[in-house]
Amino acid sequence: MESRLRVLLLTTVIALAGVALSGCALWPFGRHHAADSSPTEASDASGASPSVVDPTVSRRKVKAPKIRSSDFEVGVYAGSYSAQDFGVNPVYGARLAYHISEDFFAEGLIGTSKTGLTSYEELSGSSALLTDSERKLTYYNLGFGYNIFPGEVFIGRNRAFNSAVYVIGGVGATKFGGSTHFTVMAGAGYRLLLTDRIAAHLDIRDHVFQNDLLGYQKTVHNLESTLGVTTYF
Amino acid sequence: MTSQWCTRALLPVGFLLAWATAAQPPAEKPRALDAAHFVEVSVDDPYLEMRTGPGRGYPITRVVPRGERVDVLMRRTDWYKVRDDQGKEGWVDREHMERTLLASGDRLKLDDPARRDYERSPWEIGFQTGNFGGGNVNAAYAGYAINDNLSVETGVEQALGNSSTSVLGTISLSHTFVPRWRISPFVDIGTGVVRISPKAVIVEPPLRREQLGFWGVGAKAYLSRRFMFRADYRSYLIFTQSAQNEDRREWKAGFAFFF
Numbered sequence: 001m002e003s004r005l006r007v008l009l010l011t012t013v014i015a016l017a018g019v020a021l022s023g024c025a026l027w028p029f030g031r032h033h034a035a036d037s038s039p040t041e042a043s044d045a046s047g048a049s050p051s052v053v054d055p056t057v058s059r060r061k062v063k064a065p066k067i068r069s070s071d072f073e074v075g076v077y078a079g080s081y082s083a084q085d086f087g088v089n090p091v092y093g094a095r096l097a098y099h100i101s102e103d104f105f106a107e108g109l110i111g112t113s114k115t116g117l118t119s120y121e122e123l124s125g126s127s128a129l130l131t132d133s134e135r136k137l138t139y140y141n142l143g144f145g146y147n148i149f150p151g152e153v154f155i156g157r158n159r160a161f162n163s164a165v166y167v168i169g170g171v172g173a174t175k176f177g178g179s180t181h182f183t184v185m186a187g188a189g190y191r192l193l194l195t196d197r198i199a200a201h202l203d204i205r206d207h208v209f210q211n212d213l214l215g216y217q218k219t220v221h222n223l224e225s226t227l228g229v230t231t232y233f
Numbered sequence: 234m235t236s237q238w239c240t241r242a243l244l245p246v247g248f249l250l251a252w253a254t255a256a257q258p259p260a261e262k263p264r265a266l267d268a269a270h271f272v273e274v275s276v277d278d279p280y281l282e283m284r285t286g287p288g289r290g291y292p293i294t295r296v297v298p299r300g301e302r303v304d305v306l307m308r309r310t311d312w313y314k315v316r317d318d319q320g321k322e323g324w325v326d327r328e329h330m331e332r333t334l335l336a337s338g339d340r341l342k343l344d345d346p347a348r349r350d351y352e353r354s355p356w357e358i359g360f361q362t363g364n365f366g367g368g369n370v371n372a373a374y375a376g377y378a379i380n381d382n383l384s385v386e387t388g389v390e391q392a393l394g395n396s397s398t399s400v401l402g403t404i405s406l407s408h409t410f411v412p413r414w415r416i417s418p419f420v421d422i423g424t425g426v427v428r429i430s431p432k433a434v435i436v437e438p439p440l441r442r443e444q445l446g447f448w449g450v451g452a453k454a455y456l457s458r459r460f461m462f463r464a465d466y467r468s469y470l471i472f473t474q475s476a477q478n479e480d481r482r483e484w485k486a487g488f489a490f491f492f
Contacts, residue, residue, distance in 0.1 A: 064342040065272040065335070068307040098490070100460060101310050102288045106488070142360045142371075150288045162286040171362045173371060173391055179432050182369035182393040196307070196314060232309070 070197065073097040073105075075230025077201060083137060083176070084220040085213075087116030091224055102147070107168060109141045109185075111224075115176070129213065134178045139207060141185045143170015153192065162193040174209050174222075181209035187224075201228040271304040271316075274333035274341050281333065283323025287312030295321050305330070305341075354491040357384070359463055363485025368394030372485055381412050386421070392483075397431040401445070409453070416454045423447055427471060445471045459490045 074096050081091035093111030100106060115135050121128060149165035167188045174183045187205030194200060207222040276299050284291040287309045295317065297303055303315040311327040333341045357376040364370060374388035384407050392399040405423025429441040451465025464486035471479040 064344045067272055067305050067313065067343070070307055070309050099310050100458060102312065147288075150286070150290060152285060152291070160285065162291070171371060173393060180391070180393055180398045182371070196309075 070232040071099045073099065073199065073230045073232050075199075075201070075228050077111075077203065077226040077228025079203075079224060079226030079228075081111070081113040081115075081137070081222060081224045083113065083115040083222050085118045086135075087118075089113050089116055091226065093226065093228075095228065095230065097145070097230070102150070105145045105147075105166075107143055107145050107170070109170075109172070110139070112136065112138045130177055134176075137174065137176040139172060139174040139183060141170045141172030141183065141207075143168055143172075143185060145169075145189075147191075164191045165189070166191065168203075168205070174207060177211060177213045179211075181211055183207050183209040197232045199230045199232070201226075201230060203228065271306055272335070272341070273302055273304050274330075274335055275300060275302045277334045277340070278329065278332045281315075281325060281329055283315065283317070283321070283325060285323065287314070287324045289326070291324065295323055303333075354378075355384075357489050357491045359487055359489025361463065361465075361485040361487030363483065363487075365390070365392035365399075365483040365485075366394060366481040368392055370483060370485060372487070376407065382409050383407070384409070386423070395432070397429050399427050399429045401425055401427045403445075403447070405447070405449075416452055418450070418452045421449045421451070421465075421467075423449075441473075443471050443473055445469050453489070456488075459492060461489050461491065463487060463489050 074094075076092070076094050078090065078092050080088050082088045091111050091113035093109055095107060095109045097105045097107040113136075115137050118129060145166045145168040147164040147166045151163055152160050153163050154160050165188065167186075169186045170184075172183050172185060174181050185205050185207050187203060189201055189203035192200045203224075203226050205224045205226075207224060208219060209222075210217055210219050212218070276297050279299055281297040281303065282293045283295040283297065284293050297317050301318060303317045306314040306316055306322070308314075312324045313327070313330045314322060315325050315330075316322045327343060331341060331343055335341055355378045357378070359374050359376075361372045361374075362370065363372075370390055370392045372388055372390040374386055376384045376386040378384040386403075386405050386407050388401075388403045388405075390399075390401040390403070392401065403423050403425030405421045405425075407419050407421035409417055409419040411417060424444070424446050427443050427445050429443065431441075447467045447469040449465050449467035451463060454462045456462055465484070467483045469481040469483060471481060473479055
């Protein structure tokens with residue numbers, strides 16, 4: 001009698017466990033909220049009625065739509081370049097920048113200037129220290145910029161232009177006086193966006209390098225101030 | 234004299250400015266004309282904030298309520314320029330842009346040059362500076378990944394020493410051990426040519442063109458977006474026409490983009 005009771009109890013437990021397990025299998029855990037709202041679905045799910053979720057439907061792939069980007073900035077500039085001992089002269093150049101974030105940008109520059117006479121050459125009137133080709137100065141520079149003061153400027157009542165004051169620094173080389181010198185550049189600039197794609201720039205840069213044109217090694221600081229225009233693409 | 238070169242210098246800039254401002258299209262075009270070129274999304278957040286510029290500090294001048302549609306005109310860094318139904322334009326940040334819906338009802342998915350792409354992007358362009366045999370060196374290189382580990386690279390370097398200026402052109406094969414590591418070491422081996430122009434004040438020694446070979450080690454460190462930092466050491470052997478070959482050691486560091 002006792003063993004029959006035990007068998008009965010065991011079979012009940014197994015049957016219950018079986019029902020519970022099958023229930024769990026048919027009932028996805030992620031849909032608990034549905035169970036709360038309609039408890040009758042349990043009997044539907046275990047029956048032969050069509051399932052709510054069709055497993056053969058694959059997830060649709062959403063492609064990133066093409067949005068025009070304009071992280072690059074290309075342009076030209078002109079201004080004055082003060083070559084230490086060789087006078088202040090016009091300079092022309094081109095720049096390419098890549099805006100990494102709203103704060104940082106990478107920038108490449110190439111520029112050229114024709115330097116003048118030293119005071120000694122002008123006073124003595126005859127002996128030239130450099131040939132014409134040696135007097136030509138060209139430089140390239142690669143560096144980073146940081147927009148320290150982004151903002152807006154207001155011209156009149158109805159016009160607002162985005163702008164930024166930035167600092168720049170980089171390394172490059174300057175070819176001058178018959179040799180090429182490793183150059184460190186530091187400076188600051190102001191960018192005024194005339195439209196979202198066109199900007200005007202005002203830059204002050206200091207090009208620092210060592211040369212031995214006057215017979216001994218010395219560090220020269222060549223200050224450059226330029227105005228430029230760029231376009232974003 | 235001064236005013237003359239000033240005019241000469243400023244003339245092209247003035248001309249370009251004039252051209253640039255003249256060439257720009259009218260600010261607000263009729264919507265129907267160019268709507269087809271832009272991605273149209275509808276606002277899914279309670280509202281979408283439009284700023285006057287692509288930066289966190291610019292003021293919010295317009296709020297587009299949920300359900301209304303905007304055209305996405307362009308992207309600059311992580312900011313998107315949008316135009317609403319009334320033709321008003323403004324800038325929206327990436328985080329908010331990603332919570333808008335396409336016409337299909339899907340969330341707008343935006344290209345994100347994240348680290349995942351860094352491992353997959355085959356092209357790499359970088360600029361470095363450092364020391365070559367005691368003098369300064371500036372270098373630029375481009376690389377193409379053949380597979381996860383191997384890439385072919387070509388570079389141009391300008392070594393600016395006290396006694397000479399050299400220009401190197403190199404081609405090399407680089408092996409990255411574990412590309413998925415955030416700081417990832419690599420080795421490379423390559424060959425190239427060097428043009429050495431000695432500096433001399435009195436007698437100009439002749440230009441030399443030599444072949445070279447090198448091996449190197451280095452590491453790349455992923456920074457963010459399309460950027461990484463890269464530093465390497467290289468040991469060069471210059472095969473000279475004289476009895477003895479020359480050794481040069483070089484280390485350099487810089488930044489690289491991948492795309």
